[in-house]
Amino acid sequence: MTVQVAIFGGGPAGIAAAAWLSQRGVRVLCIDSGVRRGARREVWTAAVGDRLQALALEGPLSEHAYACRVTLSSWGTDTQDERYGLFNAHGDEWIVTRPEISSVLRRALTDSPAEFREGARLRHIRCVGRRWRIDWDEPVGRRSCIADAWIDATGVQSAGARRVGARRLHFDRQLGLSGRVMRTKEGERMLGALMLETGSTGWWYMIGGDAPMLDAVWMTDMDLLVEGPQRTFHTAFSSSNRLGHWAQISAPNVSSIAASLSCLDYTAGDGWCAVGDAALQRDPLCGAGAYHAVNDGISGAETVLQALRGDASAWARHQTRYRERLEDHLRERWIVYGSECRWPMERYWFRRSRVRKSGLVDPERRWNATSMLAHDWERSGLPLESMRAIRKVLSSAPMSSLEMARCIRETVGQALSDAWIVASIGRLEVSGCISSA
Ligand SMILES: Cc1cc2nc3c(=O)[nH]c(=O)nc-3n(C[C@H](O)[C@H](O)[C@H](O)COP(=O)(O)OP(=O)(O)OC[C@H]3O[C@@H](n4cnc5c(N)ncnc54)[C@H](O)[C@@H]3O)c2cc1C
Numbered sequence: 347m348t349v350q351v352a353i354f355g356g357g358p359a360g361i362a363a364a365a366w367l368s369q370r371g372v373r374v375l376c377i378d379s380g381v382r383r384g385a386r387r388e389v390w391t392a393a394v395g396d397r398l399q400a401l402a403l404e405g406p407l408s409e410h411a412y413a414c415r416v417t418l419s420s421w422g423t424d425t426q427d428e429r430y431g432l433f434n435a436h437g438d439e440w441i442v443t444r445p446e447i448s449s450v451l452r453r454a455l456t457d458s459p460a461e462f463r464e465g466a467r468l469r470h471i472r473c474v475g476r477r478w479r480i481d482w483d484e485p486v487g488r489r490s491c492i493a494d495a496w497i498d499a500t501g502v503q504s505a506g507a508r509r510v511g512a513r514r515l516h517f518d519r520q521l522g523l524s525g526r527v528m529r530t531k532e533g534e535r536m537l538g539a540l541m542l543e544t545g546s547t548g549w550w551y552m553i554g555g556d557a558p559m560l561d562a563v564w565m566t567d568m569d570l571l572v573e574g575p576q577r578t579f580h581t582a583f584s585s586s587n588r589l590g591h592w593a594q595i596s597a598p599n600v601s602s603i604a605a606s607l608s609c610l611d612y613t614a615g616d617g618w619c620a621v622g623d624a625a626l627q628r629d630p631l632c633g634a635g636a637y638h639a640v641n642d643g644i645s646g647a648e649t650v651l652q653a654l655r656g657d658a659s660a661w662a663r664h665q666t667r668y669r670e671r672l673e674d675h676l677r678e679r680w681i682v683y684g685s686e687c688r689w690p691m692e693r694y695w696f697r698r699s700r701v702r703k704s705g706l707v708d709p710e711r712r713w714n715a716t717s718m719l720a721h722d723w724e725r726s727g728l729p730l731e732s733m734r735a736i737r738k739v740l741s742s743a744p745m746s747s748l749e750m751a752r753c754i755r756e757t758v759g760q761a762l763s764d765a766w767i768v769a770s771i772g773r774l775e776v777s778g779c780i781s782s783a
Contacts, residue, residue: 347375347489347490347491347492348373348491348492348493349373349374349375349461349491349492349493349494350367350372350373350374350493350494350495350654351367351372351373351374351375351493351494351495351496351497351650351654352374352375352376352377352478352480352491352493352495352496352497353367353374353375353376353377353496353497353499354376354377354468354496354497354498354499354500354505354506355376355377355378355498355499355500355501355503355505355622355624356376356377356378356380356448356452356462356464356499357378357448357499357501357622357623357639358447358451358622358636358639358640358643359499359501359621359622359623359624359639359640359642359643359646360376360378360497360499360500360621360622360643361376361448361451361452361454361455361643362397362401362451362454362639362640362642362643362644362647363497363499363621363643363644363646363647363650364376364454364455364460364462364647365401365402365403365451365454365455365458365460366400366401366643366644366647366648367460367647367650367651368455368458368459368460369401369402369458370651372650372651372654373459374459374460374461375460375461375463375491375493376455376460376461376462376463377463377466377467377468377482378462378463378464378465378466379466379467379468379500380464380465380466386443386444386524386561386563387441387442387443387553387555387561388441388442388443388444388553388636389414389439389440389441389442389540389553389633390411390439390440390441390442390447390636390637391439391440391633391634391636391637392439392440393634393637394440394634394636394637394640397637397641397644398640400644401454401640401644402454403450403451403453403454409450410442410446410447410450411440411441411442411447412440412441412538412556413439413440413441413538414439414440414441414538414539414540414553415538415539416428416538416539416540417439417539417540417541417542418539418540418541418542418588419541419542419543420542420543420544420587420588421542421543421544421549421682421685421686422544422685422686422687422688424587426588439540439633441538441540441553441555447636463482463484463489465484465485466482466483466484466489467482467483468480468481468482468500468505468506468509469481469482469483469488470509471496471506471509471510473617474492476494476617477492477493477494477617478492478493478494478495478496478617478618479491479492480492480493480496494617494654495617495618495650495653495654496617496618497618497619497620497621497646497647497650498618498619498620498621498624498625499620499621499622499624499639499643499646500624501622501623501624501627502514502604502608502623502624502627503624504610504620504624504625505624506618506620506624507610507612507613507618507620507624507625510615510618512610512611512612512613512615512620513610513611514608514609514610514611515608515609515610515611516606516607516608517606517607517608517609517676518567518606518607518629518697518698519567519568519569519606520565520566520567520568520605520606520607520629521565521566521567521568521571521602521603521604521605521606522563522564522565522602522603522605522630523563523564523565523566523575523578523579523582523600523601523602524561524562524563524600524601524602524603525561525562525563525579525595525599525600525601526559526560526561526562526599527552527559527560527562527583527589527593527594527595527596528558528559528560528593528594528595528596529554529558529559529560529592529593530591530592530593530594532591532592533554533560533591533592533593535554535592536552536554536560536592536593537554537555537556538554539553539554540552540553540554541553541554541588541589541592543586543587543588543589544686544688545564545582545585545586546688546689546692546694546695547566547567547570547582547692547693547694548564548565548566548567548570548582548694549564549565549631549686550562550563550564550565550582550586550589551563551565551630552589552592552593554592560592560593562583562589562593563603564578564579564582564583565605565630565631566578566582566694567693567694567697569693570693570694575600575601575602576600579600580595583595605627605629605630606627607627607628607629607675607676607679608626608627609626609627609668609672610624610625610626610668612665613625613626613664613665613668614649614661614662614664614665614668615661616658616661617653617661618661619646619649619650619661619664620646621639621642621643621645621646622638622639622642622643623635623639625642625646625668626638626642626668626671626672626675628675629675629679631679631682631683632675632678632679638671642671645664645667646664649661649663649664679698680698683695683698683699684698684699689764690764690767690768691751691752691755691764691767691768696751696768699768699772715740716736716737716740716741719733719736719737719740719770720733720737728758728761728762729761732757732758732761735757736753736754736757736758739753739757740753750771751767751768751771754767755767
C-alpha cells in the first residue's frame with residue numbers, strides 16, 4: 347500500500363490531522379492501537395467548536411455533551427469563587443465522555459477517502475530514500491505501507507518520534523488519581539459544574555454529571571504517594587474542605603493517569619512531525635488539552651501539506667511553533683500555580699514556584715548568598731545566633747533551594763513565615779546568587 351501521509355494515533359489530534367488532509371485530497375492512512383482512556387468525564391472548552399467547524403463537524407458537541415454551567419473554584423483562597431460560562435469569551439464549556447466524543451470525531455473520516463485502522467499498533471519506521479516504510483501490527487498480522495510523510499499523534503507514547511530518536515522531556519512527575527464518588531443530596535447542585543480545590547500536596551477537580559456517581563481526580567506528584575494511590579486518594583478526599591459536601595467515597599477503584607507536563611526535545615524532522623500530546627502534553631490545569639490537540643492536529647496537517655508542496659522549511663517552522671507553545675504554557679503555568687501561596691514550602695507547590703530548580707553550587711556564590719540573606723534578615727529582627735547558624739550551614743554544602751528552605755525553617759523555627767523564606771530565596775535567584783540547575 348502507498349499513501350501520501352501516514353498518521354499514528356486516532357485521538358483528537360490524529361483524527362483532526364487525518365480529516366483536514368483528506369478533505370484536501372491527500373491520501374491518508376490513520377492507524378490507532380485502540381487503547382481507550384476510559385469513560386471518565388472531561389471538560390472541553392467551547393473554543394474547540396471553531397476547530398471542529400474547520401473539519402466540517404458543526405454542532406456535534408451539543409448532541410453528545412451538556413453545558414458546564416459553572417466552575418466552583420477554591421484556588422489560593424478558602425472561599426469558593428464562581429465563574430460562569432456566560433463570561434467565557436467562547437461561550438459555555440462542555441462536559442463530555444471520551445468514547446462518545448471519539449465517535450463524533452471519527453465521523454469526520456467516515457465520508458472521506460481516508461483509511462482508518464483501529465486495533466493497529468505501530469511497530470517500525472524506516473527511511474527508504476526520500477520516503478518511509480511503516481510496519482504495524484493488527485490482530486490478523488503484520489501490515490506495512492510506504493508513505494511520503496508521517497504524523498505522530500500517539501499521545502504521550504510519542505511512538506513514532508521516539509523511533510527516530512526524539513526524547514521525551516518531563517518538567518514534573520505529576521499524575522492524576524481518578525476515582526468515582528457518590529453524589530450527596532447537596533451534590534445534586536453539582537450538575538453541570540466543575541469543581542477545583544487545592545490542598546497542601548496537590549489539587550482536586552470533580553465534574554458533576556447527571557448520574558449519581560461523579561468523577562473526582564486528585565492531581566499530585568508521584569513521589570508524594572507515600573501511602574499508595576488508594577489511601578492517598580482517601581486521605582486527600584477527607585481533608586478537603588468542600589468535597590465532602592458534594593460527594594462521599596464509596597470504595598472507589600482508583601486509577602492513576604500520567605499527567606506530567608512533558609514534551610519532545612524535537613517535534614519535527616525531514617518528512618515527519620509530532621502533534622497534540624505526542625509533541626507537548628500540557629498540565630491538565632490548562633483545561634484545554636483536547637482543544638490544543640485538535641488545533642495542533644490541524645496545524646500539523648498544514649505543515650505536512652506545505653512540505654509535500656515543496657516547502658522544505660515547513661518542518662523547522664513546526665518545531666519553532668512548538669517551542670513558542672511550550673514557553674506560553676510555562677508562563678501560564680507559573681502564574682496559575684503561583685496564585686496558590688498557602689503552602690509555599692510543601693514540595694508540590696514549591697516545585698511549581700519560580701525558585702523550584704535553582705540551587706547553590708559554587709562556594710563563592712554560596713558566600714555571597716548568605717551575606718545577602720544576613721543583610722536581609724537583619725531587618726526582620728532575626729536573632730544573631732540563628733543568622734550565624736544558617737550562614738554556616740548554607741555556606742558549607744551545596745544544596746537545592748528546597749533543601750535551603752528546609753534548613754532555614756529548621757534553624758529559625760517559626761520566627762519567619764514560609765512565604766517570607768520562599769520570597770528570600772526568590773530574591774537570591776533574581777540577584778544571580780543562586781544559579782538555575
Ligand atoms: C488527568 C487528565 C485529565 C484531563 N482532562 C482534560 C479535560 O477535562 N479537558 C481537556 O480538554 N483535556 C483534558 N486532558 C488532556 C487531553 O486528554 C489530552 O490533551 C488529549 O487527549 C490529547 O489528544 P491526543 O490526540 O494528542 O492524544 P490521545 O488522546 O492520548 O490519543 C492518542 C491515541 O494514540 C493511540 N496510540 C498510542 N500508541 C500507539 C501506537 N503505538 N500505535 C498506534 N496508535 C497508538 C492511542 O490509542 C490513542 O487513541 C486531560 C489529561 C489528563 C492527563
